[in-house]
Amino acid sequence: MAVELCLLLLLFCGSTISEVQPIYKPPPGTLDFGFVPAKTYDTGAYHEPGPIGILFKIVHAFLYLVQPNYFPQDLIRKLAQQKFGNTQGDYQKVNCLCAIYYEIGFIVSAALGLLFILLLPLVGLCFCMCRCCDNCGGEMHQRQKKNADCQRSCFATFLFVASLIISVGVLCAYAANQHLTNQVRGAKKLVNSNFKDLKIFLNDTPAQIDYLVSQYNTTKDKALSDLNNVGPLLGNRVQEQLGKEVRPALDAALTMAGAIRETKEALENVSVSVEVLQEGTERLHANLTDVKMHLSNTLNDSACSAAQAASTCNIIRNSLHQLNINANFSGLPGVSSQLAKVNDVLKTDLSSLVQKGYAAFNDTPDLVVNQTRNILSDIKNLLESIGSNITTFTKTLPVQKILADLTIYLTQSEAYVQDYFPVVEQYDFYRWLGCLILCCMVVLILVFYYLGLLCGTCGYDKHASPTTRGCISNTGGNFLMAGVGFSFLFSWVLMIVVVLTFVTGGNVEKLVCEPFEDKTLFKVLDTPYLLNQHWKNYLSGILFKNPNINLTFEKVYSDCKENKGIYTSLHLEQLFNINEFLNVSMYTEDVALKIEHIQINLSKIILLDEIGKENLLNFSSSGIEGINFAAYLTEINKSVTKVDLLSFANDLEARADQLPKGALENALKGHANSIRMIHNQQVIPLEQAMSTLNQSIRLLKRTSSELTVKVKNVISAVNAAQLLINNNASLVIVQETKKYMDTIVGYFEQYVEWVKESIAMEVAACKPIANVIDTAVDIFLCSYITDSVNTFWFGLGGSSIFLIPAIIFAVKLSKYYRRMDTEDVYDDTENGNNGYHKEHLYGIHNPVFTRAFPVQKAGDPG
Numbered sequence: 001m002a003v004e005l006c007l008l009l010l011l012f013c014g015s016t017i018s019e020v021q022p023i024y025k026p027p028p029g030t031l032d033f034g035f036v037p038a039k040t041y042d043t044g045a046y047h048e049p050g051p052i053g054i055l056f057k058i059v060h061a062f063l064y065l066v067q068p069n070y071f072p073q074d075l076i077r078k079l080a081q082q083k084f085g086n087t088q089g090d091y092q093k094v095n096c097l098c099a100i101y102y103e104i105g106f107i108v109s110a111a112l113g114l115l116f117i118l119l120l121p122l123v124g125l126c127f128c129m130c131r132c133c134d135n136c137g138g139e140m141h142q143r144q145k146k147n148a149d150c151q152r153s154c155f156a157t158f159l160f161v162a163s164l165i166i167s168v169g170v171l172c173a174y175a176a177n178q179h180l181t182n183q184v185r186g187a188k189k190l191v192n193s194n195f196k197d198l199k200i201f202l203n204d205t206p207a208q209i210d211y212l213v214s215q216y217n218t219t220k221d222k223a224l225s226d227l228n229n230v231g232p233l234l235g236n237r238v239q240e241q242l243g244k245e246v247r248p249a250l251d252a253a254l255t256m257a258g259a260i261r262e263t264k265e266a267l268e269n270v271s272v273s274v275e276v277l278q279e280g281t282e283r284l285h286a287n288l289t290d291v292k293m294h295l296s297n298t299l300n301d302s303a304c305s306a307a308q309a310a311s312t313c314n315i316i317r318n319s320l321h322q323l324n325i326n327a328n329f330s331g332l333p334g335v336s337s338q339l340a341k342v343n344d345v346l347k348t349d350l351s352s353l354v355q356k357g358y359a360a361f362n363d364t365p366d367l368v369v370n371q372t373r374n375i376l377s378d379i380k381n382l383l384e385s386i387g388s389n390i391t392t393f394t395k396t397l398p399v400q401k402i403l404a405d406l407t408i409y410l411t412q413s414e415a416y417v418q419d420y421f422p423v424v425e426q427y428d429f430y431r432w433l434g435c436l437i438l439c440c441m442v443v444l445i446l447v448f449y450y451l452g453l454l455c456g457t458c459g460y461d462k463h464a465s466p467t468t469r470g471c472i473s474n475t476g477g478n479f480l481m482a483g484v485g486f487s488f489l490f491s492w493v494l495m496i497v498v499v500l501t502f503v504t505g506g507n508v509e510k511l512v513c514e515p516f517e518d519k520t521l522f523k524v525l526d527t528p529y530l531l532n533q534h535w536k537n538y539l540s541g542i543l544f545k546n547p548n549i550n551l552t553f554e555k556v557y558s559d560c561k562e563n564k565g566i567y568t569s570l571h572l573e574q575l576f577n578i579n580e581f582l583n584v585s586m587y588t589e590d591v592a593l594k595i596e597h598i599q600i601n602l603s604k605i606i607l608l609d610e611i612g613k614e615n616l617l618n619f620s621s622s623g624i625e626g627i628n629f630a631a632y633l634t635e636i637n638k639s640v641t642k643v644d645l646l647s648f649a650n651d652l653e654a655r656a657d658q659l660p661k662g663a664l665e666n667a668l669k670g671h672a673n674s675i676r677m678i679h680n681q682q683v684i685p686l687e688q689a690m691s692t693l694n695q696s697i698r699l700l701k702r703t704s705s706e707l708t709v710k711v712k713n714v715i716s717a718v719n720a721a722q723l724l725i726n727n728n729a730s731l732v733i734v735q736e737t738k739k740y741m742d743t744i745v746g747y748f749e750q751y752v753e754w755v756k757e758s759i760a761m762e763v764a765a766c767k768p769i770a771n772v773i774d775t776a777v778d779i780f781l782c783s784y785i786t787d788s789v790n791t792f793w794f795g796l797g798g799s800s801i802f803l804i805p806a807i808i809f810a811v812k813l814s815k816y817y818r819r820m821d822t823e824d825v826y827d828d829t830e831n832g833n834n835g836y837h838k839e840h841l842y843g844i845h846n847p848v849f850t851r852a853f854p855v856q857k858a859g860d861p862g
Helices: 002-014 050-066 073-083 090-102 104-132 148-214 216-228 230-299 307-318 336-346 350-362 364-371 373-396 399-459 471-517 520-525 538-544 553-561 585-596 610-620 629-636 645-656 663-704 707-761 767-801 803-817
Strands: none
Touching: 050 104, 050 148, 050 471, 050 767, 073 090, 073 520, 090 104, 104 471, 104 767, 148 216, 148 399, 148 707, 148 767, 148 803, 216 373, 216 707, 230 307, 230 336, 230 350, 230 364, 230 610, 230 663, 230 707, 307 645, 336 610, 350 610, 399 471, 399 767, 399 803, 471 520, 471 767, 471 803, 520 553, 553 767, 610 707, 629 663, 645 663, 767 803
């Protein structure tokens, strides 16, 4: 059922989109599809045992000593093939020998355990019978030994150490027993968590599917947005490509229109400046002539004949010829004819014509919008119909029914587990009680040993003879012998349990838990033709009835462990290729065809009409290139007067100061002031007019330089751009339309890739399945049960083993604590009163004494 759901999920997602391979794939705007809704799973498939984990590691180390061999992959495969009837005869014998070799550590250990089980009760029986015959320490007589105190201390120490080791072992066993019970009681929460995650897995899958489908609207909305903005998008692209030639041509025409206006202004400035200069120089010439005449009259005065002024007056008289104009503007040619022609050219507003060309070209986006309105309407309707088809198709899929069936099955399974969980707890209680009884058996033995050591040690009197030992010491000895008796009674029972749990738990750890942890177990299960001699891949044969699909336990588990989608984990691409289902050609081909049929006609765009072109030609024939720029520049480069009037006036005034005070001096200074006034009122304005004339002439010279060629180049550029629009724009439009179409289709491709990735990694993420496996094997079987059972037999087995030395030491030590019936007696004179004394010599009655024994003197035989 789960597999059917996965197949249906992929079919459902795949049937909503398609695939196309464009020749040109521009990077479309990135679409944000958000995140596939997914809840967090509660189950943490990891168990931390806590402090008892140290014991688990010790047991693992012991098992490694018992069984250091690596997991026998080849042997397991051979045994599995043998089990399924693929091998016979000698080959089976070889497999058995390999299995024995691998299990030799367990076999030897189990054999020793069986030997313990068989011999210890037999030895105990023989020991009891032997003691009943007053042998094997049963005779209530203690021989005197010089190192008796040392022996007693050693036996007590060894017994105490053995008892401590047995205590540690029984504590380990009890801790493991209690740990297993605690984990079983707490397992219900973990089981419920796994069921909760599985329900989330089922319940979230429809929502994830719906989310994938709903994100088609994101793609559609983006495509519709681009379609609604076809003018700015497609129109601007076309305009940008054509503008590489159109805009420079229009810019050149507009520059030429500006040059015409500048030419007119320059011609007007030349005409005005020449007239001003001609009039000004005439006035300046007349004024300078008057100044020279008056100055000459002053110099002819008799005062200049004086010896002191003669030389100065002669110098001034000789410099009068400098007071004259230098530049002659009266012979410069006029520019009235050129100005008239330029004014005629300006009657046509060329700038306005060029701006109309700009406006027509800038209307390209609007032309695209108007001419594609019908086709874009069809595309929008197509996109809406695709959404409707997806919605209709999703309603026909029985997703909810399949999920409902799975949910019911999961609910029933959960109810079954909940119903039987009290039974599990009840049986676990019985197990716990049985293990506790086993621990109590060991504890009972330990109690006797510890009481025996306590009473014997506390009640022992080294001055008392063996026949006169106190009641406490004697009780201690009896406790020790009781411990020995119970040891013989219980030890074989304990060892039976130890051997059974050791063989079972140890092999589960080595053959299941360890290979599961390093995934070696999966490699064995993935062996071709192992579990079924007719199937190469067992898992795909079970799930899909097709054993040829390369589907392995290890890969499925690893992918689910990484929380990948079930499509990736189960390798469902082998059943159906997702690219076939994610085939947008069913939709995008129609969209692409409609976009390719877009026809945009830009022939209505007129960059510059014939009037504008004729206007440019008229400007080129305006005659400005025929102006005599050399004549103008020659006069412009001259100064207005031959001498700087200010310098001349200052010099004149300086020479006047050299004359004697009087009328001559004052007259000369008056002439200097007149010259300064002429400079300020006439020369300075003439210099300004010459500057204006200079700028205008130079501008006209630059403009007229190759004017005809420039105009022809402008007209040629405009004609080329117009030709591109009229004849070659269709190629540009086709190229840009292709890019525009690829952008639209690119949104669908983004959707396809996102759906692919979501299906592979996020939709129906199978982490709960891996959690169930980890919970069942790694946590329940290995961490809870196997580790606890192994620790239990490890502690109980250690206790059982150390019962043997404890028995020996207890029997030996009890001789020193129990009250004897007879003792060795020595004469005081012979032994320095260091030996034991006969009780009748001191009148001490032995209440335990039951029959008379001959008194043996020192030195007597026997």
